[in-house]
Amino acid sequence: MSSMNEKELPSRSALRIARRVVIKLGTSVVANTDGSPSLTRLGAMVEQISELRRAGVEVLLVSSAAVGMGKRLLRKQTRMNMSITDLHQVQERSQNGILRDEEIMEIPAARITPISSSGCLLESTKEIDEASTKKQYDSACAAAGQLELMNFYNSLFSQCELTVSQILVTQTDFQDELHLKNLTYAIERLLGVGIIPIINENDAVSANMGYVELSVFSDNDSLAALCARSFGAEVLLLLTDVKGVFDRPPSEEGAQLLSFYTEDADISIGEKSSQGRGGMAAKIGAAMSAVKPGSTCSACVIAGGHDLDTIHAVLHPIYDKDPPRGTLFATPDTDLYKQAHLELEAAKITSVTSVSDEARKMATAARSAARKLQALPYVERQAILYAVAAALIENKDQLLEANAIDLEAAEKDGTALPLVKRLKLTDEKLATLASGIRQIAQQEDPLGVVKSKRELADGLELSQITVPIGVLMIIFESRPDSMPQISALALASGNGLLLKGGKEASRSNVALHNVIGEAIENASDGKVSKDIIGLVTSRGQVADMLNLDDVIDLVIPRGSNELVSFIKSNTKIPVLGHADGVCHIYVASSANSDAASKLVVCSKTDYPSACNSMESLLLHKDTIENGVAVSTMMNLRAAGVKCFGGPNAMKYGLCDTVAKELK
16 A cells, blocks of 8 residues: 655655554643643544554554643642642742642642541651652652543544553563563554554653663653564654754754754754653654664654644555655664665755755845945935944843853853853943944945045046945854944945854844844835845855855955955955954053053953954063063053063063964
């Protein structure tokens, strides 16, 4: 029955011939955020699994959500069994009188239940650490939620004339040879008579009491992978609340879904869902574990369970022209892996065209919007600048929130402290930026200014008049405050912009780009669109834009010499580069000692991470005799500056450490 439709990728078509599969439903798929079962999603999943069974595919189902459903039940039962005093105290502490899990755990067990308070029972209510309390609370939730979960599955599958069974396991069941043998026999017997085993961890017993990396399994993702390997499944399908594995958190602009996962994939994983125990990192680990060499399971797909047709689209023997779902994992060095890898390389070649088209579209839009800006009277361009300045202040909370995420990521990545300081936005920086933009707006119109004029012959004059350059592509470092500065100068001079900031400031740049774009459109009454400033988010777009010499008029790279050299070597567009950019201060023989010391210390310590802070200090030889040199160096040391000296500085004892090179 397997379809070999040419429109489907061969690697995905191969999944349809599997005769035994494991499907894992995550908590975020089975349950809503309040712990109640999602009847819509569960109904769709049960219907699709039933179709697989009727097509002859054996299905093992690993299901989460017992703990989540149990919490909902415990909240209800706890409230019903609370005394009037307990209820009054909770209502005083809680928002809107809603009982939270932390508050349930704080109530002594003897006051929740009307059981005898004998000595042995009181032992269980002795003070224990908070982590253990939560695990034991989750154990109780699992015990309560399992029955409700199975009742739902039993009711839904019975409507499709299918029978289900429940199997609860712990690590011991996979470590003990006899336990595993009995478990395997039970699975085979159930599948042999058409019963669908629903497997879950026995949390009421294990309580997930601190599993480590060497544990057999630590969540239902790794349990599903273990079941796929242990019980002869050919394909594992992990259903979660996102569409698959992305190269960065799906909430970020420009995030790309990976159709096939390789070990060298460059991905950034965001925060895990508030529901469930594992996150995307756990799912990737489980998928790789499932398809490791030697396993009967040769393929795993991580896909979105909120898509009500995912199971059918991935596993049903008959291809129904569904687009590929999720991210495929395959056992390395197998035919399936090689085929998927070939398809990935082919997709990259195809995507080059689409990225190139996107780059051209962005550059063309910036040029079109710039021409509309140039047609406006200067008073209206000034109004746009004032609006941008005001927007930075009005939206500072939004901007600082995005910047805080970048700072947190930089700290996790071990980014150098000077870069982190450049990355940080503050109320003061935003106020300074707004003030600077208003100062630009107050300047005379920079366009149409006659700089010079000469008569070449009778009736023939040559004039030098200021005009916009056109579309500028500017690559700048991880300083988000550069974006408003560059944008203001471009708007004042009637130029379109394509901006590529450092990846460390990606969220800050997106937030600033949105705020500035909205201000431009609003202040111009829609005459100039936000497209006048394009934000480049990928290296691929940069490479493509370097080929757009018919649209982009000037490239300005701000960064290392290597970056400038690379840009110059890979484009026909004029490049405004720079040299090393070493900042010197020269102290003349006539300099006042106090003034020189203050100026030198300030130039180094006021903002050391800035690109215009002092890097080299040059002292006239006469400052040795008049004491200015010694005073200046003493003040630098007192300010915590470590100085490296050239030959003469070492000779006169101004420095203790020899400089490796002089610039």
